[in-house]
Amino acid sequence: MAPPEAEVPAADLGEKIAAKAGAVLLCGGQGRRMGGIEKCLLPLLGKPLWVHAAERLRPQVSWIAVSANRESNRYAAAGLPVLPDRRSGTGPLAGVEAAWEALPPDLSLLLAAPGDSPFLPDDLVVRLFLRMNATGARGAFAHDGARGQFLCALFERRCAESLRDFLDRGERRAEEFLRSIGAAAVDFSDRPADFWNVNAPEDWERILQRAAAERKAR
Template sequence: MRVVAVILAGGQGRRMGGVDKATVMLAGRPLFAHVAARIGPQVARLAISANGAALRFAPIPVLPDPPQRRGEGPLAGLLSALDWAAEQGAERLLCVPVDTPFLPHDLVARLSGAGAAAYAASGGRDHPSVALCPVDDRARIAELFASGERRLRAAFPDAAPVEFEGSPDPFTNLNTPEDLAAAAAHLAEATR
């Protein structure tokens, strides 16, 4: 089974002062590089769903939203990623957010074992932005988007949750300067 992945770069981190979260530095590397290092070895190809200057993510390919879907949220990015995944000959697409630097090293294997579509869960919370879906779902998700839906959760109605554990939570989102400081402290402790 050929799996490719997309990092959903989103946009500005409002609670981080409006900066591009993907390029926020953590332990000397931008957040997107931490996520790419976790996910890249688990998949055949990796890309980033983002608008704006693509050079900031080099050498990872960037999938911008087409003009008619620009600014329409994460489901727009997922559709662009599904189109790219189909071009790559992939059977499944993994999507992950750019602000989750502690993703499990066995994420793809565990989600793949749950069935055709699956998403991560931890600590009693669902994480629909960390999901593995069949590329064949493109048409269904495009129809959902055309009907006005923009939430990722709605894209995976039959997906199975897969429970993960870890400290810190492997799906911790870095949304504030305090979150970033805690993540830096964890990484510093882990390298001792």
């Protein structure tokens, strides 16, 4: 009998999980509180914000796509698949739905993460997966100690049909969908700042300050 995932040596665990996981970066927001700009394309240390998020995830998964409805050519320049929403007016879960349809068939897990979060944890997928494995849940999402990060979640492939039915009913809130599939919360209160994203100008300012401080410390 194969050992449980938690018993796989730590050095091999990340690679084992990455071999069956893909990710979608959610870049389809309207950025209303930022004046309607395409916030995932904001430049940070010489690269678009979403590229920093992709670089954090690249070692953790085998496939990455971008969910975007504007500026598709600019996203596509990085060489990753760019997926428009299949339906309008349903928020970021429409991007997750599009990613399920594009996910390579040999992958059984899909991570969703905001494209404007440049400091995502380097063990995000492992920690989410281990919680799923321990609880038998179909999905798991990060909790930063103060609030659930409902757009930073890992799903089993069998969630794809549940999501389609959820959206067909006119539902759209990520928190409600996670509750409907019994997703498990994963405690990331040891690193809440890793989930910073850009909802308002002051958020962008603190991201710039952290990035500058990290570059200076190198």
